[in-house]
Amino acid sequence: MFSDTEYDLIVVGAGHAGCEAAAAAANLGSKVLLVTMNMNTIAQMSCNPAMGGVAKGQIVREIDALGGQSGLITDRTMIQFRMLNRSKGPAMWSPRAQSDRMRFAEEWRLTLEQIPNVDFWQEGVTGLLIENDACVGVRTALGIEFRSKTVVLTNGTFLNGLIHIGEKNFGGGRAAEKNSHGITEQLVELGFEAGRMKTGTPPRVDGRSLDYSKMEVQDGDANPSRFSYLDTPALTRQRPCYITYTNEQVHEILKEGFEKSPMFQGRIKGLGPRYCPSVEDKINRFADKDRHQIFVEPEGWNTVECYINGFSSSLPEDVQYRALREIAGFENAKMFRPGYAIEYDFFPPTQLTNTLETKPVRNLWLAGQINGTTGYEEAACQGLMAGINAHQRAHDKPAFTLKRDEAYIGVLIDDLINKGTEEPYRMFTSRAEHRILLRQDNADLRLTPMAHALGLASDERLARVRQKEADTAAVLTVLEKFGIEPAIINGFLAERGSAEIHEKTRALNLLRRPNIELNDLAAALPELAEKLAAFSIEAQEQAIIQTKYETYLQKEQQQAQRMRELEDFHIQGRLNYGAMPALSHEAREKLLKIQPETLGQASRISGVSPADVSVLMVYLGR
Known part of the structure; x- marks a missing residue:
């Protein structure tokens, strides 16, 4: 009965990565089987009952902008919300919410159950079905075989998990839950490199x-x-x-x-x-x-x-x-x-492509802590991207990836596949060189049009983005046209310690001053406040940021464009970097192992210097 069932995608594990993978692929139209060892712990918050935080909050907003579920579920179940780093620039503003742990997991399960294309199976997976170097399904502990076009592994801390309390240790993937055996051993036999990581939780x-x-x-x-x-x-x-x-x-x-x-x-x-x-x-x-x-x-x-x-x-x-x-x-x-503390198996992510598909085995994706990351948010965004790309493969559609200047998600995946990680990888704003572009307030502007083209973001989402863009432009027009006489505003400027004006000035020019905020200016100018009242707070915020950070944003965009020129130069096929003596020894070793797809990717590999990139450009006839 079971062996005759064919799926587009099987997701192994129902943590944050697995849930996002299953939801994304199913919402795109794939027939999905979500396999978990315990239906009662779907989307369990194994550690702290919170979502977001510095850089992590940006990721949750990006997941939402792409049509994922984590932001929606957090909003429905949160018990406290804070925007961190408000005293700093907008690139550092980071939303964080305390969640109701039980309600969060319940809401995720109910959300998945309401997606018609998602089936569930409660059991451990002990092996993968491999044919012609491609994954074609999974085998469970009962010996049942489920076949599929693609498989996503999101095993979290369960692969050979070992829990430590003082001198005592015992097998487990989480408190009161058993660990999982078989998958690591099989992947190692197939040529994968495996390692061990550790995380912990408080009383x-x-x-x-x-x-x-x-x-x-x-x-x-x-x-x-x-x-x-x-x-x-x-x-x-x-x-x-x-x-x-x-x-x-x-x-x-x-x-x-x-x-x-x-x-x-x-x-x-x-x-x-x-x-x-x-x-x-x-x-x-x-x-x-x-x-x-x-x-x-x-x-x-x-x-x-x-x-x-x-x-x-x-x-x-x-x-x-x-x-x-x-x-x-x-x-x-x-x-x-x-x-x-818990120790568990992971697979160094340099063994993955930029879609999170494994290099040794086709049609197999890894997402979440199995890739060496830590955190619900990091796991969820990997699951989302793996689910999207598994769906795309199952339906012979092009891969979907994000660049470093497009999303924190792009930074995370690029870091993992090019630099790897020897300790649990956690996202920080400092990891993103284009963080002024990658703010939490504009994730919808950056990503929703892409997701809508994929079919994952709804028409409603796209309409909201277009309205936000139009309203932002309208606010900027109001500020550009609104003239202010010196006699009316100089008292206000003196109170703010800002230089007085001597001729009529546009509101937009005053807002470029670091100590002048739109709320205060509107409070001092009732006529301006009346004109702005027609527009949303979000549109006004966008207009302020674009005004105050205009020069910085332009510089970031120029730098990103220069990097894209390297990204557009593709490296065809597998190159024998070992036969390029002009490359440094470390560069030859790393390039042989990772086999970058573009010059841009090669330039970001740890150990590959700018001189090495120049050698590659000459070799490739750039």
């Missing part, structure tokens, strides 16, 4: 046992925004988070457990995330610090469970418990479960 505690009066309150924004560009429900009430700190007594107790630490005693071989270290790693690496920040994050609207952000640990459970109770506000804390 969960009973919020009823905490004394919040001893902590700092962290409220959401007074006027909370949203992730999606569609009209998702406004957040009318929010739950606060809280901030407290470790202290020297906490550190001393934690140090007592170092001799039983799996990380310090060498029992953990995988590399952990540099930018999200365990609490024992923090007090070891930053011995000069007498305290570290702890964020107390509620897990939902109604549950009492709290996530202790900043206290990730794999120390013995009794050490964790005693140390927790020395933190201000935690004196009577009750622990639901201790923190733990």
Whole structure:
């Protein structure tokens, strides 16, 4: 019965990557089978109950602009919203939301169940069906074979996962869930390189046992925004988070457990995330610090469970418990479960093409933590891109990729396939050289027209983008035509510490000044405010950014165009870089391994210098 069932795409794993992959391919028209070991943990937030953050928030907005689901589901289930880095330039503004963990997973499952093209199967996958160097399906633990045109693996931390708590360790892909065997071993036999990585999670505690009066309150924004560009429900009430700190007594107790630490005693071989270290790693690496920040994050609207952000640990459970109770506000804390570290298999992503398809095996895509990344957002965007491209392949359509100047998603994939990663890869704004172009406020302008051409973004989304573009242009016209007399505005300028004007000036010219904001100018000029009232806040914001950052935006676009010239120069076939003595030894080694498709890609490979690129240009007759 099962072996006769043929799918366009099989997705293995129903975490953030798997859910986005399945939804994207199915919404594009593919017949999809989503295979998961546990239907009750679809889209589980395994770590903190939050989406977004610095650079990650930009990714969620890009997923939404492309027609993905993560932004919509976050908006429907969030309990707090904050726009981070508002004091900095707009390239740094980053949306972040606390989510209701149970509602988030429920909403994802219900969303998938409402897509007619998605079928489900609850069981572990132990192997892939390979024919003529191409993946044609999967084999489950029961021996059932499901066949398909394409397969996407999104196994997260489950491949040979090993959980560590102090001197204890046991197999598992997540707390209370078994790990997965067979896929790693088969892929290694097929010629893949595999490695081990490590991540961790903090203890969960009973919020009823905490004394919040001893902590700092962290409220959401007074006027909370949203992730999606569609009209998702406004957040009318929010739950606060809280901030407290470790202290020297906490550190001393934690140090007592170092001799039983799996990380310090060498029992953990995988590399952990540099930018999200365990609490024992923090007090070891930053011995000069007498305290570290702890964020107390509620897990939902109604549950009492709290996530202790900043206290990730794999120390013995009794050490964790005693140390927790020395933190201000935690004196009577009750622990639901201790923190733990988990080691798991991953596959260095230099083995992938820019669509996330594997090079050794055709019609097989990898997405998420299996590629060495960390974070829900990084996983979700990879799943989206893998799902789109698996669909495209299944229906003989061209691949869909994003360049570094088009999206953070493009930066992430380009970094992975060209530079690889030896530690869990996390997105930062600093990784994007064109981040002034890649803001959270313009993801729809950048990406929705592309997604609409694919068939993934709806007509409604495209209409909204066109309206936003038209309104932005109209706002700029209003500001360009609105003249201001010196007598009317000089008092306002003096209050702002800005130079007075001596002749009639356009509003647009005043807005180019760094200390003049449109809201303040409109408040001082009721006639201008009346003209602007016809346009959305988003259109006004676009007009302000385009005005204030006009020169910077032009420079970024020029730099991006220069890089595109290298991207447009394609390298045909596999080249024998080893036979090019003018290349450096490291460049020959890396180029042979990665086999870049363009000069632009070659230029971004770690170890390939500008001189090496010049040699390639000469060799290729540029």
